[in-house]
Amino acid sequence: MTQIELARQGNITDEVNVVAQDEGIEPEELARRIADGQAVITLNRVHTNIRPLGIGRGLRVKVNANLGTSRDAFDVEEEINKTQVAIEAGADTIMDLSTGGDLPAIRRKIMSVAKVPIGTVPIYEAVARAMDSASSFCEMSPDDIFEVIEEHLKGGVDFLTVHCGVNLRALACMEDEGRIMDVVSRGGALTIAWMRYHEKDNPLYTGFDRLLDLAYEYDATLSLGDGFRPGATADASDRAQIQELITLGQLQQRALKRGVQVMIEGPGHVPMDQVQANVLLQKRLCHGAPFYVLGPLVTDVAPGYDHITGAIGGALAAWAGADFLCYVTPAEHLRLPKAADVREGVIASKIAAVAADLARGNPKAKSREQAMSRCRKALDWQGMYDLAIDPETARASRSQLPSSDDDVCSMCGEFCAIKVQQESLKKT
Amino acid sequence: MTQIELARQGNITDEVNVVAQDEGIEPEELARRIADGQAVITLNRVHTNIRPLGIGRGLRVKVNANLGTSRDAFDVEEEINKTQVAIEAGADTIMDLSTGGDLPAIRRKIMSVAKVPIGTVPIYEAVARAMDSASSFCEMSPDDIFEVIEEHLKGGVDFLTVHCGVNLRALACMEDEGRIMDVVSRGGALTIAWMRYHEKDNPLYTGFDRLLDLAYEYDATLSLGDGFRPGATADASDRAQIQELITLGQLQQRALKRGVQVMIEGPGHVPMDQVQANVLLQKRLCHGAPFYVLGPLVTDVAPGYDHITGAIGGALAAWAGADFLCYVTPAEHLRLPKAADVREGVIASKIAAVAADLARGNPKAKSREQAMSRCRKALDWQGMYDLAIDPETARASRSQLPSSDDDVCSMCGEFCAIKVQQESLKKT
Numbered sequence: 008m009t010q011i012e013l014a015r016q017g018n019i020t021d022e023v024n025v026v027a028q029d030e031g032i033e034p035e036e037l038a039r040r041i042a043d044g045q046a047v048i049t050l051n052r053v054h055t056n057i058r059p060l061g062i063g064r065g066l067r068v069k070v071n072a073n074l075g076t077s078r079d080a081f082d083v084e085e086e087i088n089k090t091q092v093a094i095e096a097g098a099d100t101i102m103d104l105s106t107g108g109d110l111p112a113i114r115r116k117i118m119s120v121a122k123v124p125i126g127t128v129p130i131y132e133a134v135a136r137a138m139d140s141a142s143s144f145c146e147m148s149p150d151d152i153f154e155v156i157e158e159h160l161k162g163g164v165d166f167l168t169v170h171c172g173v174n175l176r177a178l179a180c181m182e183d184e185g186r187i188m189d190v191v192s193r194g195g196a197l198t199i200a201w202m203r204y205h206e207k208d209n210p211l212y213t214g215f216d217r218l219l220d221l222a223y224e225y226d227a228t229l230s231l232g233d234g235f236r237p238g239a240t241a242d243a244s245d246r247a248q249i250q251e252l253i254t255l256g257q258l259q260q261r262a263l264k265r266g267v268q269v270m271i272e273g274p275g276h277v278p279m280d281q282v283q284a285n286v287l288l289q290k291r292l293c294h295g296a297p298f299y300v301l302g303p304l305v306t307d308v309a310p311g312y313d314h315i316t317g318a319i320g321g322a323l324a325a326w327a328g329a330d331f332l333c334y335v336t337p338a339e340h341l342r343l344p345k346a347a348d349v350r351e352g353v354i355a356s357k358i359a360a361v362a363a364d365l366a367r368g369n370p371k372a373k374s375r376e377q378a379m380s381r382c383r384k385a386l387d388w389q390g391m392y393d394l395a396i397d398p399e400t401a402r403a404s405r406s407q408l409p410s411s412d413d414d415v416c417s418m419c420g421e422f423c424a425i426k427v428q429q430e431s432l433k434k435t
Numbered sequence: 436m437t438q439i440e441l442a443r444q445g446n447i448t449d450e451v452n453v454v455a456q457d458e459g460i461e462p463e464e465l466a467r468r469i470a471d472g473q474a475v476i477t478l479n480r481v482h483t484n485i486r487p488l489g490i491g492r493g494l495r496v497k498v499n500a501n502l503g504t505s506r507d508a509f510d511v512e513e514e515i516n517k518t519q520v521a522i523e524a525g526a527d528t529i530m531d532l533s534t535g536g537d538l539p540a541i542r543r544k545i546m547s548v549a550k551v552p553i554g555t556v557p558i559y560e561a562v563a564r565a566m567d568s569a570s571s572f573c574e575m576s577p578d579d580i581f582e583v584i585e586e587h588l589k590g591g592v593d594f595l596t597v598h599c600g601v602n603l604r605a606l607a608c609m610e611d612e613g614r615i616m617d618v619v620s621r622g623g624a625l626t627i628a629w630m631r632y633h634e635k636d637n638p639l640y641t642g643f644d645r646l647l648d649l650a651y652e653y654d655a656t657l658s659l660g661d662g663f664r665p666g667a668t669a670d671a672s673d674r675a676q677i678q679e680l681i682t683l684g685q686l687q688q689r690a691l692k693r694g695v696q697v698m699i700e701g702p703g704h705v706p707m708d709q710v711q712a713n714v715l716l717q718k719r720l721c722h723g724a725p726f727y728v729l730g731p732l733v734t735d736v737a738p739g740y741d742h743i744t745g746a747i748g749g750a751l752a753a754w755a756g757a758d759f760l761c762y763v764t765p766a767e768h769l770r771l772p773k774a775a776d777v778r779e780g781v782i783a784s785k786i787a788a789v790a791a792d793l794a795r796g797n798p799k800a801k802s803r804e805q806a807m808s809r810c811r812k813a814l815d816w817q818g819m820y821d822l823a824i825d826p827e828t829a830r831a832s833r834s835q836l837p838s839s840d841d842d843v844c845s846m847c848g849e850f851c852a853i854k855v856q857q858e859s860l861k862k863t
Contacts, residue, residue: 080845193855195852306804308822343844358743362734381615384615396740397740408766417770418772422562424621425619427624
């Protein structure tokens with residue numbers, strides 16, 4: 008039986024207990040949300056050596072880091088290093104998006120290092136294999152795709168991004184309305200290329216039941232990808248995107264019936280004023296399923312700083328109800344991220360998550376804020392570092408330019424507002 | 436006559452024409468907003484060698500960079516260097532907050548380098564002088580404060596932060612409700628120390644008419660400071676803050692009557708869910724006056740990254756109607772910023788401003804987004820760099836890890852969604 012089926016029976020599993028304790032909520036409440044698809048525990052039943060993690064309604068906002076080789080650059084050790092950096096910086100999950108090198112070996116290695124839920128995009132490996140063996144990757148068959156999916160599940164992958172909503176209907180929507188950037192999702196573009204080549208619909212859409220059977224067997228979570236996510240703020244919330252979202256909501260219901268956990272992936276490039284509407288629509292059309300967003304990036308014009316555009320959009324989205332933030336690094340749109348980019352990306356997303364947790368009234372977030380402020384008031388620097396999202400950077404920063412007065416910082420020195428108040432109260 | 440008085444007479448000044456043209460709006464509309472206090476042109480009449488800049492309703496969101504020596508660190512050349520860095524990064528205005536060294540000389544030097552509107556906080560210099568000459572800075576007299584204000588105005592300072600709303604009434608509010616961080620504004624803390632020492636109300640509150648006379652003479656803009664701005668998310672929107680804001684709205688009306696332009700300063704540390712309410716309240720209580728916010732920082736727990744917490748809050752605030760963002764650097768809460776911090780801070784605030792401009796429907800922001808996306812679609816890298824907020828960083832980043840395929844980037848390589856689509860459309 009799967010987590011959903013057990014939750015439906017009112018069975019409080021060990022996994023539910025662990026997650027409920029971590030989140031500070033009642034196990035029964037969490038089980039109810041799992042049963043009705045509003046929360047998931049991303050845990051493949053053969054992935055036994057990690058702590059269960061919950062994602063969804065009423066839970067702390069989570070952060071994912073994407074890693075992996077490209078066909079231009081496949082230094083496996085470097086990806087392992089990045090994995091460690093991402094985990095240390097606070098990533099809750101890792102997605103291995105490798106496309107270059109010995110993919111199964113890389114995945115195993117990443118999983119041996121990252122003791123957190125792992126996600127993949129199996130179509131990348133299917134395409135990479137086809138690129139190596141055929142004249143066009145489009146030669147791959149539906150069986151080739153499902154074979155990779157099964158291998159990933161056997162290997163313990165906890166959640167799979169599958170672009171099941173990329174179908175002929177949504178494609179027609181994009182083609183007849185027009186877009187500036189068309190498709191920017193890699194999985195979406197590869198799927199559409201296959202569909203055009205074969206003049207057939209997407210095998211992950213037409214073969215959704217086969218996919219459900221596999222996911223069911225391993226109790227893996229399907230992360231229904233948004234192949235039509237906007238890649239330009241001008242394309243946000245358009246016909247193709249919403250048509251695909253409607254399909255994802257239909258598939259989500261089928262998955263729930265089958266006892267398979269589902270998340271829904273979301274945009275992308277979205278102006279600030281459309282973020283809340285995107286979350287609201289996802290929650291309504293997909294029946295409260297956890298929402299996993301990439302960014303969103305609230306402007307297109309900041310290459311080199313998309314961790315910041317993504318933190319703005321991620322904070323807004325999570326405050327509005329998104330549950331899971333896929334990080335964006337400063338290298339986005341420019342190159343494969345390096346370890347330092349991975350770190351910056353995770354931390355920017357953590358900031359967005361923490362800010363949203365606070366705005367959503369999460370009691371743990373609130374008390375952490377207050378503890379930090381009490382340390383600030385007391386000029387207790389060690390206390391501040393301990394409570395910081397990134398203690399190391401905070402400590403190193405202050406030590407770079409020490410103040411002549413040990414208590415305060417070199418920003419204000421004698422003019423320190425806290426110090427001035429302390430003195431003025433002493434005198435009166 | 437001042438800009439307000441001229442605008443009231445329907446006189447379209449050269450300054451109004453320049454600003455209207457830069458903003459792409461009608462000069463008559465801008466003049467109306469200046470007349471009713473919803474927009475300002477921050478230009479001291481003796482500061483003749485800069486381009487006029489408008490701040491307020493319907494105008495592009497502007498960004499200020501704070502600079503200046505502290506009493507611990509007064510390397511003037513370094514502050515000049517930071518000024519240049521801030522201007523190159525796109526700061527619209529500079530505030531010289533120096534407290535250490537030869538303050539008038541530093542100010543003159545910064546003004547000779549930065550051909551933009553300049554702001555100061557005159558009480559810092561008054562306090563610095565008193566620290567040098569008396570046993571306590573509280574020995575300074577109201578005349579000492581007004582003397583510095585007049586010197587700054589004579590020197591061409593365009594806008595002055597004056598904490599006129601820090602009065603006994605607001606102080607009593609803070610004391611009887613209680614706060615975690617009390618006062619974190621330097622000007623606020625210094626003023627309160629003076630008030631406690633003398634058991635008198637704030638001379639800039641009781642002597643507001645004298646201040647108006649000076650500002651009128653130079654047509655300088657008063658930036659009414661928020662001495663009670665919250666320094667902890669837990670303190671946001673409390674009694675002291677709102678009591679001060681009520682006073683600022685009263686003072687704003689008096690200033691308008693006198694023909695003096697006014698901006699209102701705002702928080703500070705504010706959880707995301709309170710940002711919009713803060714803007715709404717400021718706009719209502721202060722009759723649509725331009726709102727100049729510091730951050731807001733949407734969480735307390737990210738020291739080392741407050742440019743990001745400030746970009747999230749700044750984007751939210753500006754989208755809700757704030758007009759002017761004071762940058763926050765990664766060094767905030769830790770040390771005096773270095774040149775690299777200044778650069779990061781300005782760019783993070785610019786990102787917030789641009790994202791908000793887009794969300795507010797600014798036509799120029801919209802067309803810049805679309806131009807960028809068209810370059811992305813065409814894999815036109817030079818075009819992307821030219822449109823980027825920071826072309827240099829974008830170019831340098833991509834060149835660090837080139838792709839084997841010149842067109843695409845090393846992130847996706849052969850899996851580039853744009854490339855895959857181009858190929859698939861060629862074949863069909």
